[in-house]
Amino acid sequence: MNQDGIQDLVTSGLWSPIRVWINEAGSLINKTKDYGLERTQGWYNTLAIADLNGDQRPDIIAGNLGLNSKFKASSTKPLRLYLDDFDQNGQTDPIIYYTLEGMPTPFATRDELIDQMPELKKQFVSYTDFSNVTDIQSLLGPWYNPSMLIEKNIYELRSMLSLSDEQHYKGIPLPFEAQMSPINDLWVGDLNSDAYIDIMMVSNNKNVSNAIGPYDVSRGYFARVVRGRHIPNL
Numbered sequence: 001m002n003q004d005g006i007q008d009l010v011t012s013g014l015w016s017p018i019r020v021w022i023n024e025a026g027s028l029i030n031k032t033k034d035y036g037l038e039r040t041q042g043w044y045n046t047l048a049i050a051d052l053n054g055d056q057r058p059d060i061i062a063g064n065l066g067l068n069s070k071f072k073a074s075s076t077k078p079l080r081l082y083l084d085d086f087d088q089n090g091q092t093d094p095i096i097y098y099t100l101e102g103m104p105t106p107f108a109t110r111d112e113l114i115d116q117m118p119e120l121k122k123q124f125v126s127y128t129d130f131s132n133v134t135d136i137q138s139l140l141g142p143w144y145n146p147s148m149l150i151e152k153n154i155y156e157l158r159s160m161l162s163l164s165d166e167q168h169y170k171g172i173p174l175p176f177e178a179q180m181s182p183i184n185d186l187w188v189g190d191l192n193s194d195a196y197i198d199i200m201m202v203s204n205n206k207n208v209s210n211a212i213g214p215y216d217v218s219r220g221y222f223a224r225v226v227r228g229r230h231i232p233n234l
């Protein structure tokens, strides 16, 4: 990544940014911020590296959840995950929040949350009680403990190219067709021997709960990239 001839590492994952780890004498040092990638937290399934804009420096292709799901996120309205063993039964309870009509709103229904934490039933006897829930404090009531609470955010659900620029990396979302389903795997190379990089992407996922529904609309996606501009579906 830093052109010193020593291999570095780029990582990502669920609720994680695209992180750059520079290899300094065998130690991997987190330099994500230096590359301008510190606010890229997403729902990433896969990454690939290739020089797409022809400046001899590596660029990043990131396969994310896409835009065709019930989850919505942006830099000002992140998807948020709270983690703790709220009901103290020895199992961590993930609670996902999103913004609905400007208000923080739990993603799961009352019944789903009670399935996960039966004690919540005492707090929310009726659906009307539950309808008054806004932020995490109002959901957790007496369990709310800000010092224990782990909070993670997702700011970006689009599958993206991150192109090397003068100083930082510049994020460019892949076209609409590539956002219709989660991208699970990527191949980069020169498929048609024209010296320009091509990207093949495989998508879809049926291994999800009924409440979210299967991601099955994509037939895969192929993009040709000429000097950092992607030309879809050739």
Ligand SMILES: [Ca+2]
Binding pocket: 001, 002, 003, 004, 005, 006, 007, 008, 022, 023
């Ligand atoms: Ca290096």
Ligand SMILES: [Ca+2]
Binding pocket: 050, 051, 052, 053, 054, 055, 056, 057, 058, 059, 163, 164
């Ligand atoms: Ca490049």
Ligand SMILES: [Ca+2]
Binding pocket: 084, 085, 086, 087, 088, 089, 090, 091, 092, 093
């Ligand atoms: Ca628990």
Ligand SMILES: [Ca+2]
Binding pocket: 189, 190, 191, 192, 193, 194, 195, 196, 197, 198, 224
């Ligand atoms: Ca090509």
